[in-house]
Amino acid sequence: MTAPSLTRQEAEDFLYEEARLLDERDFFPWLDLFTDDAIYWIPIDEHADPTRATSILWDDAQLRALRVHQLAHERNFAQSPPSRTVHSVTNVQVSPGGADDEANVRCNLVVYEIRSGDHRQLGLGDLRPLPAKCLYVLRYEERWRIAHKKVVLINRHMPLVNLSFLI
Amino acid sequence: MATQQATTERGYAGLVEITDKTFRVSSRVYTEQAIFEREIAEIFEKTWVYVAHDSEIAQPGDYKTAQVGRYPIIVTRDKGGAVHALLNVCRHRANAICRENYGNSQNFRCPYHAWTYRNSGELIGVPDGGRYPQGFSTSGLSLIRVAKVDSYRGLIFASLSADVPKLGEHLAPVKEHIDLWADRSIGGEHKVLHPHRYAYLGNWKFQCENGVDGYHPGIVHESAFSTFGEFGIGNFAARDLVKRGSISRGFPGGHSTLEGGALDGRGVGRGLPHRAEEYLAHLREVYGDDRAQEIVSNRHTFIFPNVFLFDELVRVIQPIALEYTEVYSHPFWLHGVPDDFNTRRLYEGTRQLSTTGMVNPSDLEMFAANQTGLHSRMEWLVLDRGMQREEIAADGKRVGNYSDEAPQRSLYRHWAQVMARAADGGR
Ligand code: FES
Numbered sequence: 177m178t179a180p181s182l183t184r185q186e187a188e189d190f191l192y193e194e195a196r197l198l199d200e201r202d203f204f205p206w207l208d209l210f211t212d213d214a215i216y217w218i219p220i221d222e223h224a225d226p227t228r229a230t231s232i233l234w235d236d237a238q239l240r241a242l243r244v245h246q247l248a249h250e251r252n253f254a255q256s257p258p259s260r261t262v263h264s265v266t267n268v269q270v271s272p273g274g275a276d277d278e279a280n281v282r283c284n285l286v287v288y289e290i291r292s293g294d295h296r297q298l299g300l301g302d303l304r305p306l307p308a309k310c311l312y313v314l315r316y317e318e319r320w321r322i323a324h325k326k327v328v329l330i331n332r333h334m335p336l337v338n339l340s341f342l343i
Numbered sequence: 344m345a346t347q348q349a350t351t352e353r354g355y356a357g358l359v360e361i362t363d364k365t366f367r368v369s370s371r372v373y374t375e376q377a378i379f380e381r382e383i384a385e386i387f388e389k390t391w392v393y394v395a396h397d398s399e400i401a402q403p404g405d406y407k408t409a410q411v412g413r414y415p416i417i418v419t420r421d422k423g424g425a426v427h428a429l430l431n432v433c434r435h436r437a438n439a440i441c442r443e444n445y446g447n448s449q450n451f452r453c454p455y456h457a458w459t460y461r462n463s464g465e466l467i468g469v470p471d472g473g474r475y476p477q478g479f480s481t482s483g484l485s486l487i488r489v490a491k492v493d494s495y496r497g498l499i500f501a502s503l504s505a506d507v508p509k510l511g512e513h514l515a516p517v518k519e520h521i522d523l524w525a526d527r528s529i530g531g532e533h534k535v536l537h538p539h540r541y542a543y544l545g546n547w548k549f550q551c552e553n554g555v556d557g558y559h560p561g562i563v564h565e566s567a568f569s570t571f572g573e574f575g576i577g578n579f580a581a582r583d584l585v586k587r588g589s590i591s592r593g594f595p596g597g598h599s600t601l602e603g604g605a606l607d608g609r610g611v612g613r614g615l616p617h618r619a620e621e622y623l624a625h626l627r628e629v630y631g632d633d634r635a636q637e638i639v640s641n642r643h644t645f646i647f648p649n650v651f652l653f654d655e656l657v658r659v660i661q662p663i664a665l666e667y668t669e670v671y672s673h674p675f676w677l678h679g680v681p682d683d684f685n686t687r688r689l690y691e692g693t694r695q696l697s698t699t700g701m702v703n704p705s706d707l708e709m710f711a712a713n714q715t716g717l718h719s720r721m722e723w724l725v726l727d728r729g730m731q732r733e734e735i736a737a738d739g740k741r742v743g744n745y746s747d748e749a750p751q752r753s754l755y756r757h758w759a760q761v762m763a764r765a766a767d768g769g770r
């Protein structure tokens with residue numbers, strides 16, 4: 177299939193929509209943004225082969241679905257009370273993809289996260305920024321979808337606390 | 344009644360109160376700064392602690408930095424293959440000489456005034472050395488050695504005090520379980536990968552207690568297990584474990600295990616059943632049926648005070664502050680199995696036990712909630728579960744069912760001994 181070329185504005189619209197779904201905790205439609213074979217990866221070594229190196233997150237379709245089902249579960253204690261997030265997307269750049277129906281999109285992302293609940297308790301009430309560089313491969317399958325999402329956190333080598341929300 | 348002498352031998356031993364029916368731990372062990380500092384000094388800086396796996400520094404020149412108690416150290420492999428544990432501290436004016444987590448280098452050059460050391464510790468270069476007074480000698484200025492370093496089945500331990508039993512003696516109570524873990528690799532040892540690091544807002548001992556706590560999984564991890572169930576993945580019904588005879592063990596020395604049993608080959612890449620079968624067949628060939636079954640059984644082994652051996656990873660506990668703990672979670676690669684099987688194990692380990700995982704973050708949430716509750720100074724925590732019903736062997740090993748608190752009791756029995764010994768002035 178030949179894809180229409182992706183403009184920066186279209187890429188931005190796509191990423192903003194993903195951010196909105198995540199921030200509004202509308203997770204099932206978020207799953208539909210991905211192609212069936214997509215991998216969502218949060219590496220520690222961004223140049224490593226994720227099949228052979230430690231990752232922070234490395235999800236295929238099944239694991240993304242598991243995660244979203246767990247987020248909907250009432251006794252998910254790492255998310256009770258739940259996280260509130262703001263996903264801020266900037267610095268969007270589009271370049272040709274590796275295949276005719278693909279486009280590469282690079283952006284910066286800062287996710288701000290805070291747990292609600294009794295803010296005086298440990299683990300709740302801390303506002304945490306997570307800055308990252310993101311690399312997407314979007315593929316045109318009737319509409320643009322995420323064929324690969326890689327989030328390179330700048331503090332990826334640091335001890336991270338409770339990343340049980342979606343980045 | 345408590346006397347004013349809070350730090351007498353009785354004072355520390357009295358933080359763990361044991362009768363034939365009760366086992367109570369004082370909330371002070373999690374909340375008092377002075378006790379935390381004493382733990383660091385007496386447990387982490389005077390007894391054996393895990394620092395690295397052989398495979399992390401596999402090649403000559405490889406090194407890894409680590410921390411023992413408060414001491415920054417470097418674990419190196421010299422060109423002859425020998426392992427050294429050295430303080431990461433320049434003998435000139437105490438700069439940290441190495442700033443990386445991992446690397447390969449024959450020497451370390453201090454960034455401050457460029458004193459340079461071989462990776463085996465000797466000082467081999469002092470710029471403009473002529474300015475030092477006559478008789479100045481570099482020979483007494485090697486990097487300071489950690490008093491003891493030794494390894495067993497690839498696990499490297501170090502002790503800042505020379506006054507410790509031999510490593511073999513320290514590990515003896517859990518040796519059999521370390522062997523079962525290490526024997527999962529066939530014809531070689533595991534390859535331990537660089538860690539995923541996470542942290543939690545709570546005392547370091549929560550992680551020690553939790554990794555061998557069979558009482559909590561069905562409750563804390565209900566959302567994970569029921570989701571796995573919906574998707575037809577594995578059998579995680581933790582409550583069933585008690586019924587099917589899974590056990591927990593507490594050993595002298597503070598070590599412990601939590602043993603789930605066969606669990607359909609849990610921990611051996613169950614997402615690739617054909618590979619799991621091949622692997623089991625291979626193990627049977629090498630070790631015989633019974634031992635093969637033991638080897639692939641689900642088992643968490645805790646080696647006091649800071650390392651867990653899990654099915655998919657090695658978990659290292661690093662106390663940082665009274666209420667803040669870092670954990671380094673190292674997946675490992677089995678020797679003698681196809682890559683796709685190891686990749687599957689890696690995937691499953693990340694899914695469960697990383698800080699984005701479906702299982703682990705809920706534990707960390709419990710630790711923060713636990714620490715929060717302890718701010719109340721409620722006096723005693725109850726660790727009686729399974730007492731009077733556990734089996735006590737002649738060697739002091741205690742065996743309970745999966746949900747008993749035998750492992751936690753063994754932790755605190757040993758903890759009280761070490762802490763009391765310290766207060767006694769015994770070093
Ligand atoms: S402190 Fe290292 S050379 Fe001066």
Ligand SMILES: [Fe+2]
Nearest residue numbers: 560563564706
């Ligand atoms: Fe747990």
